[in-house]
Amino acid sequence: MRITMLGTGTSQGIPMIGCPCEVCQSSDPRDKRLRPAIHIEVAGLSLVVDIGPDFRQQMLRANITDIDAILVTHEHNDHIAGLDDVRPYNFLRNKNMPVYGLNRVGEALKQRFPYIFQVTNKYPGAPCVDFHAINEHTPFTIKNTIIQPIAVMHGKLPILGFRINDFAYLTDVHHIEAGEFSKLQNLDTLILSALHHRPHHSHMTLEEALATIDVIRPKTTYLMHMSHLMGLHAEISQMLPENVFFGYDGLVIDSR
Ligand SMILES: [Zn+2]
Numbered sequence: 001m002r003i004t005m006l007g008t009g010t011s012q013g014i015p016m017i018g019c020p021c022e023v024c025q026s027s028d029p030r031d032k033r034l035r036p037a038i039h040i041e042v043a044g045l046s047l048v049v050d051i052g053p054d055f056r057q058q059m060l061r062a063n064i065t066d067i068d069a070i071l072v073t074h075e076h077n078d079h080i081a082g083l084d085d086v087r088p089y090n091f092l093r094n095k096n097m098p099v100y101g102l103n104r105v106g107e108a109l110k111q112r113f114p115y116i117f118q119v120t121n122k123y124p125g126a127p128c129v130d131f132h133a134i135n136e137h138t139p140f141t142i143k144n145t146i147i148q149p150i151a152v153m154h155g156k157l158p159i160l161g162f163r164i165n166d167f168a169y170l171t172d173v174h175h176i177e178a179g180e181f182s183k184l185q186n187l188d189t190l191i192l193s194a195l196h197h198r199p200h201h202s203h204m205t206l207e208e209a210l211a212t213i214d215v216i217r218p219k220t221t222y223l224m225h226m227s228h229l230m231g232l233h234a235e236i237s238q239m240l241p242e243n244v245f246f247g248y249d250g251l252v253i254d255s256r
């Protein structure tokens, strides 16, 4: 399977509008981070996880011309705001876009995008989405690929991560309840969020992320969802232990 990191920044992206800091002003392309999303290609399946405000730009940049389904980790704006831009896929495939997420996330999408889910007198050309409610207990299948949802805590908000084969994607993690670690054994590749260096009510610091990696022990880990306070990619990368890397937008990862 092949994973492309489409966005590795936190909710405001990097650069942050108007910020004069050295990270936001950096000319290193690895310091330019769109809002969080990944693309997964596995067994003929094309999946995108999260559909934030940069979705359109991400699809164009990575030239993703076909998507079988979108998985949503949670309902924060940096993970759903781009839902309107599924329209080209509706038109190209002449079918609704399947979107998978917690029931609570489906309700939030209906509130935030009422015109998408309107049943009568729907505006012609509005996005067409089929929402599928999933939960952390039950693996689900898309075209023969089994997807295992993983419950993670985003502060007080329970959200989902996903495991496919020996790859797992956990974003917006503050902590993981003990019972969920059994789903994270023998990972080849882990993508994990780490915000910056100061404690935060809903995100792990770099230090907390590294401690979590020590428990999970994946073969390789890529960090993402970082803010400009994390520091320059080129400098901060030097501090990481073996087999742990900072992700960056456009990075392509082959996994088992
Ligand atoms: Zn900045």
Ligand SMILES: [Zn+2]
Residues within 6 Å of the ligand: 074, 076, 154, 172
């Ligand atoms: Zn969030």
Ligand SMILES: [Zn+2]
Residues within 6 Å of the ligand: 010, 011, 036, 076, 078, 079, 172, 225
């Ligand atoms: Zn987020």
